[in-house]
Amino acid sequence: MPDPDSHAVPVTRFAPSPTGHLHVGGARTALFCWALARRLGGRFLLRVEDTDRKRSSEAAAGGILRDLAWLGIGWDDGPELEHQGETLGGDERGIGPYYQSQRADLYAKAFEALIEAGMAYPAFETEADLGAMRNAAVEAKQTFRYRQPEGYDLEASLERMRAGEEHVLRFRMPIDPVVVRDSILGDIEFTEEHTDDFVIRKRDGMPTYHLAVVVDDELMGVTHVVRGQEHLQNTPRHVALQHALGYRVPVYAHLPLIFNPDGSKMSKRDKDKAARAACKDRKLDGPPEGTVAPEAFAKWMKDKKSQLESGDLIALASALKLDLPEIDVEDFRRSGYLPETVCNYLALLGWNPGEKTEDGKDLERFDSAFLAEKFGLERVGKSASKFDRDKLRAFSQDTIGAMGPDVFEATWRAWLAEFEPAVLERVGDRFGVLARAVQPRAKTLRHALEPAAFALVDDDGYDFDAKAVKKALHKGDPSGLQVLMDLRPVIEGVVSFTAEGIESAINGFCEQREMGLGKAAQPLRVALTGSTVSPSLGETLASIGKDAALARIDRCLAQCVQGAEA
């Protein structure tokens, strides 16, 4: 029996079903639950709702746990996970196990109690029967609601059940209206004519979600249920069950939904959709080499609802040089967002601290510690929000820019080691310089690859942009080409080939000739990168090293002289 005093401690919970990856909506719910527990000085628990044995997997559960840990959302009670030398979860309060599939005996007691009280009864209709009943209702332009048939013989039915006949157990939904008190939405009344006698135990003996949630929340001492608004319709059922079982009713809070920029529901299928559109755009008849099997590809292209394996999809996107929309937490990680950025942005979707910064602006940038201190249900909004990647990227660029250079270097290195290891190998011991050059220009850890691109190609592996050549090398007097020629020995002569050393050598060169730095910088940029855009000259040169710099200048000189003469 539950400890009657257990509600003295606030307890929130996140209860994912392990049928896939953790997506942003779930992450935001978890973040709010976590923050509420912290703010209230209570506990945050994690429970795995794996009563659907066909769709649940241990791997998915593990992935969700790791994603939460990566975000910095640690749980007090729940499955154990080692994360950065710390153990998350555990069963300090003795309320586990935390997998619903392992809690059958607990649900069995609830079933018995309900049957005993006449609040539950077995039903023997097959799926086909129910389908027919549903169709009949549709034809009669009515909403199908299961109710105990007239003339139902409870004793006989219980007898059949005990004899082992296949059945489901249904809850006899009371006819009184149920009022759901929601901390965000207010009181909402659900009347009897829109509820039904829902299934609480499936044919396979597993409890349904409704029964399991109610039993577990009670037994685990959950005081605050914070979840997405898609669950709102379920709540009257849960409240009715709580009444029937003599349980306490927790505080409910239903969070507004998160949508795509176009207003559609954010779904894992969006990634397939984007990839499919790209394939169509490029008029591909078959999959790019080494990505997906041709048959699988053809099938996937045809069936708009089908999804590719996560790994295949990533391979395909990378072959097409396509950025998939990020939906799952791991997508954001792969795209090079920092967990603190993701949490900060997510927290602002539906909540805000209502505080101003020193210069009178709305306070938007904060860390999870701040959230844990300030979060409350009172300031959660009611309306759905659209996920704005531009704003997320702006947040990301700012957090990256604000990191100490050494921290950024280490963070970027770790990310590259996991997702783009070839880059580290190529850059070698010049990585530190490159990191410094790229940091202020990086929107995400992956995006940092763009401003770094010049250092990641072979010395003859890039083209000289025609416009840039014309503008920076062929114009002026002396021409850029001439300046470049004169600059070559200066660069060759730099002893300490660091950003500072190079910079001062070039500055000296310009001063001596009494010309603007731009006259030297732009020709050099074109020679070294093929374009007029790069980090500061010192950083650019130091990032590739002296040998490469000279080789690139020589190639440029050789290749671009012809144009000048013509």
Place this chain on the structure above:
RNA sequence: GGCCCCGUCGUCUAGAGGCCUAGGACACCACCCUUUCACGGUGGCUACGCGGGUUCGAAUCCCGCCGGGGUCACCA
């Protein structure tokens, strides 16, 4: 379709009857800074869905309409 929820700039939002000729952020545009890019700075653009009430006064309260969304499983 029934039921339920929601409705302030393009987007995220501040706003709890007068402080609102509606503030901030992102995006966008212009200018400044500058060896390019990025950063930074300055300025600009753009919103209370519509119609009725209540009130001296409404973005804020009430009603209707319209619009958007959720949900109607032996999935969670």
